[in-house]
Amino acid sequence: MFTIIDRYIIKKYLGTFGFMLGLLTIIVLVIDVQAKAPRIESNGFTVSEFLVNFYPYWILNLIITFMSILVFISVIFFTSRIANNTEIVAIISSGASFHRFARPYLITSGFIAIMALLLNHLVLPLANTKKNALEPYTYTAVSRDEFTGSSEVSTQLxxxxxxxxxxxxxxxxxxxxxxxxxxxxxxxxxxxxxxxxxxxxxxxxxxxxxxxxxxxxxxxxxxxxxxxxxxxxxFGHPPEELFPDVLLGQNKTTPELLQFINREREKGNANLNTYLNELYQRTSMPVSVIILTFLGLSLSSQKKRGGLGLNLALGIALAFVFVFSFEVLKVVSENKTLTPLLAMWLPDIVFGPLALILYFKRANQ
The missing domain is CATH 2.60.450.10 (Lipopolysaccharide (LPS) transport protein A like domain)
Known part of the structure; x- marks a missing residue:
């Protein structure tokens, strides 16, 4: 059963996360539409068409991509506030351990991680199919030609x-x-x-x-x-399968992506790292929600000089380093410097022990 404290923290967590989610969606949508409207209209579409047929799916992809950042900043924001109000001190002084105080953080982050897993593996690919069909028309002419223009192609059957x-x-x-x-x-x-x-x-x-x-x-x-x-x-397969582009992996649910990767391996295709990155990231990113939740809790659960502003600045910096590392490691993996499995799990491997160390250090204070 949830206690009053559990319900209070879960409500704070989900409320702050929902607010951050809505705020990010509105700001990014307005900025992106204004920036891309000339390209959309120059390709014979209207902005209203894209608002219905493109942006809902694009926003879902954006939310999943930055979910770890949103969770991390949300945890730091509301935890810093209750710490500055000495609410955490009052809870622990009443006899509850720090581990008991952290339980609703685990429950909520676990719930968000499970939802993210389901979205990543089964729902997001369906949204990406709609998004990727129109996204090239938001690119510059040179970038658009890579997807809609003609080029020399080869494949191994x-x-x-x-x-x-x-x-x-x-x-x-x-x-x-x-x-x-x-x-x-x-x-x-x-x-x-x-x-x-x-x-x-x-x-x-x-x-x-x-x-x-x-x-x-x-x-x-x-x-x-x-x-x-x-x-x-x-030749046994449609052109999308015979001549895949970098977006194909995003359009496939995980069972379909596994079948595609296995089929390409049987054909002798050695250039699969782009698709393997997509496969492994679908699980590693949701796991990072739990890791960053406890990292944020550990960093912001004590009242500090500088208060909320200092915690938020530190949190935003760490969160962007975390997500940016995924993009860098994708490039490293595609160049075959690291295996895709290691590349996509490396941020969790680094930040996971760090979160545990800081958490137990805070719990033992």
Whole structure:
């Protein structure tokens, strides 16, 4: 059963967190809409369309990304206030231990962490699908072309099969300069298919190749040639799976992402760190909610000279270091300097023991 103190702290925690959440949402939304409105309108959309079809999903992604910061600042803010009002001293003087005082912090942070886990693994990917469909139209022209323009693309279908595209437009799912090659176990070319133009036919779930030329190389070295005006060809997966971009991992629920990663490993794809970072961060970030809750409690539960302002300044600095470290470690992992598992858990590994040390130091005072 929750005591009056438990309910009081939980109410303070959730109330402050909700206020911070609402404040961040309003401020960031207004700033972002004003900054991106010219780009949105220059691409043939209206701001109102984006307010309905883009920003609700974008805000959910933003909330999950900065949830650790919001929790940390919220804990420091309301804990510093009750500490300055000597409420913590009164609670502990009544016979309650510091561990007992910290129980509602654990309950509330655990609840938020569980909700964040569910959102990260199952709900956020569905929101990202909506967000990522429109987000390129908020970028600069150069950045937008990476997602909506044409570029040279290559992919590995299996350990012996490759596709090379001289020009491919991801938005229109068509291009030119198609080349498919298949090798035997001795790395000898046994089949090659060229086409001048190609596009993805959604109704057939196949590529349609125009002006194709195919070459089959037999065991004795002789070649069999074939050509035609049109050919339907399936490679087992739609273009989004065959030619994935960096946003694909965000659009998949965790079961789907695991299947995709396993399939890419079977194909021999060694460039999976972007998707592995996404997978591991979905769990490590919610765990950080509990870590930062106890770090914030330990730093702000004593009345200090400088009061709330000093605690908030320290809290904001530490919180941004924590979240910024995730972004830096993503880049380090994608460059294969660290494994994705270590990179995405390293902030928790560093801040977790720090939070424990400070917590027990505070509890024993």
């Amino acid at each position: 299996s350990k012996t099969e490759y596709i090379f595209l001289k020009s491919y437009n991801k938005k229109e799912k068509r291009g030119s300069g198609f080349l498919y090659q298949k090798f035997d176990k001795n790395h000898r070319l046994i089949y090659q298919l060229n086409a001048s133009e190609f596009y993805w036919d959604k109704t057939k779930n196949q590529f349609v190749l125009s002006n194709y030329l195919e070459k089959t190389i037999k065991g004795d070295g002789t070649e069999k040639l074939g050509n035609g005006n049109s050919m339907d060809k399936s």
